Amino acid sequence: MVKGFSSRGTLFDGETKKRLSEDADVVVNHDYYLVTKKTVSQLLGDYNFISLECISESKVSIGNTWYVYKVQALKYDESPARFFLVFHARLTEHPIKMYPLWPEHVERPYVILQKENKINIFMKGDYVHFKTSPKTIFLQQSLKNNSANLISITTKADIYQILSAGRVCALEYMYFGVSDFDNIKALAKGVNVTDINGNVLTGGIYNNLPKKSVLNISLDVDGFVEITDLDGFVLDKYFPKDNKVIIKDIKFNTEIKVYLGIDCLWHTKFIRSVNNYDIRNDLKIVSSLRSYKDYVSLPHNVNIMSNKLKSHPSLHDWLIKEIKLGRISGKALKILSLIIMRESNNG
Numbered sequence: 556m557v558k559g560f561s562s563r564g565t566l567f568d569g570e571t572k573k574r575l576s577e578d579a580d581v582v583v584n585h586d587y588y589l590v591t592k593k594t595v596s597q598l599l600g601d602y603n604f605i606s607l608e609c610i611s612e613s614k615v616s617i618g619n620t621w622y623v624y625k626v627q628a629l630k631y632d633e634s635p636a637r638f639f640l641v642f643h644a645r646l647t648e649h650p651i652k653m654y655p656l657w658p659e660h661v662e663r664p665y666v667i668l669q670k671e672n673k674i675n676i677f678m679k680g681d682y683v684h685f686k687t688s689p690k691t692i693f694l695q696q697s698l699k700n701n702s703a704n705l706i707s708i709t710t711k712a713d714i715y716q717i718l719s720a721g722r723v724c725a726l727e728y729m730y731f732g733v734s735d736f737d738n739i740k741a742l743a744k745g746v747n748v749t750d751i752n753g754n755v756l757t758g759g760i761y762n763n764l765p766k767k768s769v770l771n772i773s774l775d776v777d778g779f780v781e782i783t784d785l786d787g788f789v790l791d792k793y794f795p796k797d798n799k800v801i802i803k804d805i806k807f808n809t810e811i812k813v814y815l816g817i818d819c820l821w822h823t824k825f826i827r828s829v830n831n832y833d834i835r836n837d838l839k840i841v842s843s844l845r846s847y848k849d850y851v852s853l854p855h856n857v858n859i860m861s862n863k864l865k866s867h868p869s870l871h872d873w874l875i876k877e878i879k880l881g882r883i884s885g886k887a888l889k890i891l892s893l894i895i896m897r898e899s900n901n902g
Contacts, residue, residue: 772802
C-alpha cells in the first residue's frame with residue numbers, strides 16, 4: 556500500500572524529488588519540498604531559523620487548498636528540529652550514509668558487485684541500526700562518538716545480500732553480490748542500440764541527440780530499459796515486446812540504461828555541451844559558481860573531481876574551499892561535472 560499525502564504535511568527531497576521516509580534525516584542548508592494544506596502563518600508559528608517559500612497553490616474546492624513550499628533549515632538548532640519533527644523528519648548533523656570501502660568493486664545504483672564475497676563498509680549516522688537480509692553475521696566497529704562505524708560482511712557466493720541502515724525504517728540500502736565480471740561483459744554483447752539510420756551507439760556520453768531523437772534497442776535476453784534524469788530520477792521504463800523497443804523523443808540531460816535483472820548491460824548519457832561557459836576563463840566561471848546558493852551534501856567522488864580540475868587553478872581552489880566548508884551548490888556541482896566530462900571526451 557502506498558501512502559497518500561497527509562494534510563498535515565508530506566516532505567520531499569529537493570534534489571532527488573523523492574518522498575522522505577518516516578524518521579528520515581534532514582540537514583541544514585538543503586532544500587526540501589513540503590506539500591500541505593497549511594498556510595505559512597500556520598506552519599511557521601513560533602519557529603525560528605526556517606526558510607519557507609510558497610511555490611505552488613492548488614485550490615481543489617472551497618476550503619480545500621493545497622500548498623507546495625520550498626523549505627530549508629537555516630541553522631542546526633532546536634527550533635527547526637521541532638519544525639521538521641512535526642513531519643516525522645529528524646534534523647541532524649550526521650545523516651545516515653553507507654560507503655563501500657574495499658576491496659575493489661563495481662558500484663551501480665543501489666548495487667555493489669565484486670569478485671570476492673567479503674566487503675567493508677563505512678557507515679555514519681546518529682542512532683543508526685545496520686541490518687542484513689538474509690540475516691548474516693557481520694563485524695561492527697564504532698569509530699567516533701558512535702556516529703561512525705566500520706562494518707565487515709561476508710556473504711554467500713550465490714545470493715544477493717540486502718544491506719540497510721536506518722532507525723524506524725531503512726533510510727539507506729544496497730544490494731551486495733559476488734559477480735563474474737566477464738559474464739556481465741558477455742551479456743552486454745547481447746544488446747544492440749542504433750539510431751534510425753542503423754548507426755550503432757556503443758554507449759558512454761554523447762553531446763548530440765540521435766537523429767530525430769529516436770533509438771532502436773534490441774536484446775538477446777529478457778530485460779528492460781530505464782530512462783532517468785542526471786540525478787537518477789526515473790522518467791520512464793520500457794519492457795520490450797519480442798525483445799525490441801523504440802525510444803522516442805529523447806532529450807538532453809537524460810540517461811538511458813538497459814538492464815537484465817539488476818545488472819546494467821548498456822548505458823548512455825545525452826548531455827548538452829557547456830557552451831555557455833568558456834573553460835579558458837576560470838575566473839568568470841568561478842564568479843558564476845559563487846552566485847549559486849542551492850547547497851547540497853558533498854558527493855563521495857568530490858576529491859576525484861578536484862584532482863581533475865588541477866589544470867584550472869581558480870576552479871580547483873574554489874572547489875577546495877567548498878570541500879572544507881562541507882557543502883557545495885547543486886548547480887555548481889553539475890557545471891563542474893559537465894566541464895570535466897567535456898574535457899575527458901575531448902581527450
